[in-house]
Each structure stands twice: as C-alpha cells, then as structure tokens.
Amino acid sequence: MTPLPSEPTGTLAETVDSVPSRLKMAVHGFRQAPIAFRFGGILVIAFIAVAFTSIWWTPHDPIAIAVEKRLAPPGWPHLLGTDALGRDVLSQLMEGARNSLLIGGLATIAAMVPGVAVGLLAASAARNKRLLLSRAADVGVALPGILIALVLATAIGPSNLTSVLAIIAWFTPVVVRLTIGPARQVLALPFVEAARAYGRGRSFIALRHVLPNIGPLLIVQASAMFAAAILIEAALSYLGVGAPRPTPSWGRMLNESQSLIEIAPTLVAFPGLAIMGAVLGFNLLGDGLRVLLDPRQEAHTVAV
Numbered sequence: 001m002t003p004l005p006s007e008p009t010g011t012l013a014e015t016v017d018s019v020p021s022r023l024k025m026a027v028h029g030f031r032q033a034p035i036a037f038r039f040g041g042i043l044v045i046a047f048i049a050v051a052f053t054s055i056w057w058t059p060h061d062p063i064a065i066a067v068e069k070r071l072a073p074p075g076w077p078h079l080l081g082t083d084a085l086g087r088d089v090l091s092q093l094m095e096g097a098r099n100s101l102l103i104g105g106l107a108t109i110a111a112m113v114p115g116v117a118v119g120l121l122a123a124s125a126a127r128n129k130r131l132l133l134s135r136a137a138d139v140g141v142a143l144p145g146i147l148i149a150l151v152l153a154t155a156i157g158p159s160n161l162t163s164v165l166a167i168i169a170w171f172t173p174v175v176v177r178l179t180i181g182p183a184r185q186v187l188a189l190p191f192v193e194a195a196r197a198y199g200r201g202r203s204f205i206a207l208r209h210v211l212p213n214i215g216p217l218l219i220v221q222a223s224a225m226f227a228a229a230i231l232i233e234a235a236l237s238y239l240g241v242g243a244p245r246p247t248p249s250w251g252r253m254l255n256e257s258q259s260l261i262e263i264a265p266t267l268v269a270f271p272g273l274a275i276m277g278a279v280l281g282f283n284l285l286g287d288g289l290r291v292l293l294d295p296r297q298e299a300h301t302v303a304v
Contacts, residue, residue, distance in 0.1 A: 037288020043281025119179025140173025
C-alpha cells in the first residue's frame with residue numbers, strides 16, 4: 001500500500017509558530033553582540049524612535065511662543081523647561097531629532113551611492129584613469145566642508161538643502177578614497193581573475209564580486225558618516241547656515257541659549273546631550289558592526 005504523501009511544509013501555522021523562535025534568536029544574538037554594538041544600538045533606536053514620534057506627536061507646539069512662560073525650569077507641564085521665548089524645550093528636541101535624522105540620512109545615502117560607484121569605476125579602470133580619479137578625490141577631501149557650506153548659504157540661502165549639499169560635497173570624495181583601496185585588493189584575488197577568464201565584464205565583476213566583499217566596510221563607514229553628518233548639521237545650524245527659523249535644530253538651540261548659560265544652564269545641556277548621545281550611538285554601532293561583520297577585528301582586539 002502506497003503511503004500517503006506527507007503534509008506540505010511551510011504552512012501558515014508553522015510560519016506563525018516560528019515567529020517567536022525567530023524573535024528569541026534575534027534577542028539572543030543581540031545579547032551576544034559586543035557591548036559597544038548593544039549600547040550603540042539602544043541609543044540609535046531611541047534617537048530614531050524620538051524622531052519618528054515627533055512626526056505625529058510632541059508634548060507642545062515646538063514653535064509656539066509664550067513669553068509669559070519664558071525660561072520656565074524643568075517641571076510640569078514643560079518637562080525640560082522653556083527657552084527665552086517660552087517654547088517647550090522637549091518638543092524642540094524631538095523636532096530637532098527628526099531634522100537631524102532627515103538631513104543625516106539623505107546626505108549619507110546621497111554621498112555613499114555616487115562615492116561607491118566612482119570608487120568601483122576607478123578601481124577597475126586603467127592606471128591613468130585611476131590616478132586621475134584618485135587625485136580628484138584627494139582634492140575633494142582637502143576642501144574644507146564648512147567653507148563649502150558658507151559658499152552655498154551665500155548662493156542659495158540658509159536651508160536644510162544647504163546642509164545636505166555641503167555634507168554630500170564633504171563626504172563623497174571620502175567614500176571614493178575609501179572604496180578604491182579595498183576594491184583593488186578584491187580585484188587582485190584569484191576568483192576575480194577566474195571571472196575575467198570566464199568572460200565576465202567589469203560591471204558584472206564590480207557588482208557581483210567586489211561590492212559584496214567590501215560591503216561590510218562600507219556599512220561601517222556609513223554608520224560613522226551618519227554620526228558625522230549629525231554633528232556637521234548641528235555645527236552648520238549653530239553658524240546660521242543650516243535649518244532656517246523657525247525649524248527646530250539642535251545646533252541653533254545651542255546658539256540661542258549660550259548667552260543664557262548662567263541663568264538657565266539646562267538650555268545648553270539638553271541639546272548638547274542630545275547631540276552627544278546620537279553621535280556616540282552611531283559611532284558605537286559602527287564599532288560593533290566592524291567586529292560583527294569582520295571576525296578578524298575581534299581576534300585582533302583580543303590579541304592586543
């Protein structure tokens with residue numbers, strides 16, 4: 001008698017049952033990750049959660065002026081107090097987190113994509129073209145980003161676009177220089193030579209062989225660049241060439257409160273701590289990712 005066929009696998013019930021086990025595996029993996037990765041991940045998740053929450057809700061209107069409530073100390077109903085114009089500090093910090101996340105994310109992605117593309121092109125190009133692109137990237141790295149931002153602010157005025165363009169101009173040459181070296185190392189490996197012998201073109205080799213091998217390095221670099229973008233955006237806003245009024249920004253909050261440091265020191269402390277926490281989170285996350293994505297880093301750290 002022919003046995004009945006077994007029931008098909010991958011049913012909805014089995015999929016639902018596997019969700020808790022996958023969640024447990026994710027939690028276990030997070031607990032086993034390096035301390036830097038865990039702590040940085042918590043800070044980054046908190047930063048992103050605050051930024052997204054501000055899209056739908058803030059305790060008060062962050063740009064509403066209430067002179068009668070100016071310089072109120074932390075308490076109820078203003079948990080972190082108010083500034084010199086009576087605006088709620090907590091609401092401004094939440095809106096500033098969203099502004100930093102938006103500018104940092106856009107600038108990092110917009111710098112990584114062309115930077116990696118040009119870097120791969122330079123790595124696989126002939127020697128003369130590679131040297132030309134490398135020297136052009138060196139010139140771009142040497143240009144001061146703050147000066148670029150000031151020139152852009154003069155041309156198009158202070159805005160978030162000014163900050164994004166300045167950060168892109170600052171970061172793209174760095175990504176190009178970062179990509180060329182590791183990509184050249186991968187292109188010298190035997191399996192790439194075998195792919196060439198098999199008739200694969202430069203674009204295929206760059207996308208299918210080189211990019212996946214240098215991907216971990218690029219991910220770590222993107223995390224570090226995100227942290228730098230938050231810091232740069234705050235610096236540009238502090239100088240008055242970033243987000244225009246009345247858009248809340250951590251850098252401008254520092255600028256507006258520095259003259260009140262003796263009267264209300266918390267007005268300086270809160271945005272400063274916010275900047276420090278976000279930058280520290282992404283830097284620690286990048287350090288943890290470096291260890292997770294490249295086990296040799298962990299071995300080297302232990303050996304040292």
